[in-house]
Every structure is written in structure tokens, then in C-alpha cells.
Amino acid sequence: MARHVLPSVDSTMNEAARLAPGLSGSAWIFAHEQTAARGRRGRDWRAPAGNFSATLVMRPEGGLAQAALYSFVAALALEAALAHVAGPHARLSIKWPNDVLLNGGKIAGILLESLQGGAQLAIGIGVNLAHAPPRNELEPEAMPPVSLAGESGMVVPPEEFLPMLAQAFAHYDRQFRDYGFDAIRNAWLARAARLGEEITARTGAQTYRGTFETIDATGALILTGPEGRRAISAADIFF
Structure with missing residues (x-):
């Protein structure tokens, strides 16, 4: 290469x-x-x-x-x-x-x-x-x-x-x-930081808080919070 x-x-x-x-x-x-x-x-x-x-x-x-x-x-x-x-x-x-x-x-x-x-x-x-x-x-x-x-x-x-x-x-x-x-x-x-723990995701003006459950087949982050399970494709993540 x-x-x-x-x-x-x-x-x-x-x-x-x-x-x-x-x-x-x-x-x-x-x-x-x-x-x-x-x-x-x-x-x-x-x-x-x-x-x-x-x-x-x-x-x-x-x-x-x-x-x-x-x-x-x-x-x-x-x-x-x-x-x-x-x-x-x-x-x-x-x-x-x-x-x-x-x-x-x-x-x-x-x-x-x-x-x-x-x-x-x-x-x-x-x-x-x-x-x-x-x-x-x-x-x-x-x-x-x-x-x-x-x-x-x-x-x-x-x-x-x-x-x-x-x-x-x-x-x-x-x-x-x-x-x-x-x-x-x-x-x-297997190397993901804070997998299974509570995190905050900010997507523009929206802020979501919940448990970092996994990533899906598209690479989106799956967050489980009070409003249920949510797929987030782009966000800033805070611990």
C-alpha cells in the first residue's frame, strides 16, 4: 500500500x-x-x-x-x-x-x-x-x-x-x-467503554439518558431509558 x-x-x-x-x-x-x-x-x-x-x-x-x-x-x-x-x-x-x-x-x-x-x-x-x-x-x-x-x-x-x-x-x-x-x-x-452503564447522548438540541445496551447492525448506539429502547445513529456521548 x-x-x-x-x-x-x-x-x-x-x-x-x-x-x-x-x-x-x-x-x-x-x-x-x-x-x-x-x-x-x-x-x-x-x-x-x-x-x-x-x-x-x-x-x-x-x-x-x-x-x-x-x-x-x-x-x-x-x-x-x-x-x-x-x-x-x-x-x-x-x-x-x-x-x-x-x-x-x-x-x-x-x-x-x-x-x-x-x-x-x-x-x-x-x-x-x-x-x-x-x-x-x-x-x-x-x-x-x-x-x-x-x-x-x-x-x-x-x-x-x-x-x-x-x-x-x-x-x-x-x-x-x-x-x-x-x-x-x-x-x-468486547472493547466498548461503559457498555451496560448509564450514559448521556446529545443529538443537536435533544438529550437522552439511559443504559448503553449495544450497537446494532448499522453501528447505531442502542440506548434503553425511561422512554424505552432508542437507536441513535449520531450523537455526542458523555459519561
Whole structure:
């Protein structure tokens, strides 16, 4: 698989959009530094040197609904790669829909965007390998940020993390293609943060509180509360 390595870029997602028309297959776009990185819903994402920033451009099988399920594939790959470097005592989990937690704090995020009218998919991944942003720069109810170095003492250069992540992603991508989303769903649920516990989901102006029961075949979160069982396809989740 092709890899494009850049010393600095505004955003690997932006670079993915620029390169996508000329790509015949999948490619990782890796940058040592991002100057204008973004997260979900246009939020800023701090990406200083020493942290990991990359975007995978690929051509998923199926339509947009199938492509959206790659957030779960990417989360599993991230969790596996971090488990490899964080040591045996690290507590890793995955927060729906697309964050990876280390010892209860957010260490990584995933962003999906469609390219070329949906023909290609960009999967942006940011990992706090060396630095976590100051808490006062985040929204008041945001998950506390952590870094791999701060939590485990492990120093992993971003360029060394890339092949670990690429290998893990290839493994779960094969699982998805060969066995469908059920295999991914089961593996994801085994690592899900706060499964079976009470959480809060906010979808625009609506707030729902209930027990995180499972995710369904579309990746929607199933919340059971006073008003019954509800499927939520997009929301911000708070513990």
C-alpha cells in the first residue's frame, strides 16, 4: 500500500482530498506535523510534532452506509496498535462512535469523510503519542485528554507507529470484508467503554439518558431509558 510522508501539512484530511483523484488504490498520508487539523463537526484538533497524524484513503465496497462502518474498523485497529506499545497494564477501551480511551482519558480520535462523490473514503486518525492538549482548551464536558507518554512512559516516534497501525487496520479490514460487520461488531463490543452503564447522548438540541445496551447492525448506539429502547445513529456521548 502506498504511503505519502510529509514533514508538515495543513491537514492530512485536506491532503487526502487533494491527492484522491490521482490515487489508483489505497494510500496512507502521514504528516509529522499538522497546522490546521480538525476533528468531528469541524472542531479543532491539536496535532503538534511528536503526535501521530495520518489519513487513509481507500475505496470501500458498498455504499455510504457500508463506508460509515469503517469507523469501527479503524477504532479496533487503533486499539490493537496502542495495546502493542502501551504495555500490559494500560486500560484501553473504545468510546462510541470513534474515540479510543487510555486509562479513562481520550488518547485518539477518528474522522471519516467521503471523497469523489462517495467513491473514496478518507479515514483521519490522530493519536496523542507525546502530548495531550491542555484541558482548558477543550469544551467543559469533553473527555480528559491523555497521551501515551504521559500515561505509560512509553516514547513511540509517530513514524514507527504508522506500520503498526497499518498492519492492524489491514487485519480488521480483512475481517470486515470476509465475515461482514458482525465480526467487527462483536470485537468492538468486547472493547466498548461503559457498555451496560448509564450514559448521556446529545443529538443537536435533544438529550437522552439511559443504559448503553449495544450497537446494532448499522453501528447505531442502542440506548434503553425511561422512554424505552432508542437507536441513535449520531450523537455526542458523555459519561
